[in-house]
Amino acid sequence: MARENQALHIGLIVSVTLTVFLGVATYLFFREYQKATARAMTAEKKLAEAEQTARTVQDEANSLKQHIGWSASDKLPDITETFNKDMDTYGARFGEDERSYRKLVENLYKALQNADAQLQDAAKKIQSYQQQIAQIQAAADSQVAEYKQAMEKLKQDLEQERAAFNKQRAEFTQKTDQLQNTLAQAQQRFEAEIAKKDGTIAQLNQKISELRRAVDTKSAIIDDMVSPRLDVPDGKIRWVNQRERTVWINVGQADNLPNLTTFAVYDAEINDLTTAKKKADIQVVRIIGEHLAEARILEDDLSDPMMPGDILHTPIWSPGQQEHFALTDGLDIDGDGKSDAHVVRNLITMSGGVIDAELDDAGNLHGQLTGQTRYLIIGTQHTAGTPKQLLDARVALLRKAQELGIRTIALGDFLQKAGWREDTNVVTYGRGANPRDFRARFPGGIQPRSTGNVFQPRTLPGAARRTAF
The missing domain is CATH 1.10.287 (Helix Hairpins)
Known part of the structure; x- marks a missing residue:
């Protein structure tokens, strides 16, 4: 009986212990279940938020693709490859920080605005030219x-x-x-x-x-916007060697400059060559380079010497083009009553000019005036004894030049602007000789001065006395 009670007590103790253990274990498992459930709900909430964020990002990415001209199904590598090609093609001159479609569009828009402004200016100029025409x-x-x-x-x-x-x-x-x-x-x-x-x-x-x-x-x-040539410089002096009487100018082979071309030299500060006074005359003797030539000094003024930067001009040559001329009769340079047309003709042709028409001293016109003729060189005025045929021929040539809008220039003005000067004087021998042509000349053009009354004609002593002889 005692053993049975002891066994019962032991069984009861074990049963109570097991009950308490099961209760504690059940409580602990329930708390873990609640925590796991809470964590699961939090994870599901975060997952939903992440999915919503992913969907928002995907929608924004699809919208951005559509904004830049792509569909939602296009892949990022394809888009990136095309973007790099677009940047290399249209934005090669941009920096790395500007390589984007927005910057590209802004720069292209600015370039388009500048092009539109230039196009409007060009349209205005074309309209002006059309009005003139x-x-x-x-x-x-x-x-x-x-x-x-x-x-x-x-x-x-x-x-x-x-x-x-x-x-x-x-x-x-x-x-x-x-x-x-x-x-x-x-x-x-x-x-x-x-x-x-x-x-x-x-x-x-x-x-x-x-x-x-x-x-x-x-x-x-x-x-072609061709401006008159009488008031436009043709070049400049680069260096002057007064000792060697030589200058170097900034025109040469690339400008189609021929040898023996003569230029008039003007001060660098001159703005209007039509009324300016020249300071020297030079003649090209050697073509050195594309824009360099050597010239000799024909005539200058030591009181107003040539300086680097002085401008050059001649009406018979223009850089890169030929000038066309016409000549009247009466081209007498030295005033001896004889025609010097060959001198004028050589001066023009040696400088690359072209003679379209020439009126000889008999009244015959060789060639004809054209729309390309720029200047008509007029000779000396006719006198009362000039034949009527020659008078009518010159008047007809002048009228023709006026109809075609050809500029006329007197022979003296042409020679002055072309830088020509006479190198030698004409001396006549025989009965018609001029004694002044044979006077002794000092070197350098120095003329002797009077010495006063020191050296005067003297008479021999006693020459004034009268004699029987």
């Missing part, structure tokens, strides 16, 4: 209209003359044989008048064609 064309059309009106009047006069002739011929057929001679003479006069008027019409048609060609040439000059 329209003015020239309007003037030409006015002249053409005048010539057409003259032609119509000549045609009307011709029809009137023909009608009068037909009337006279009807009257003459009714007259006797005594009037046949008179009729023949009248018919001859009429035919001569018709030939004269036909010749006038042909001349007018030729003049219209020439004016049209001149208008086309002047329009081309306006398009």
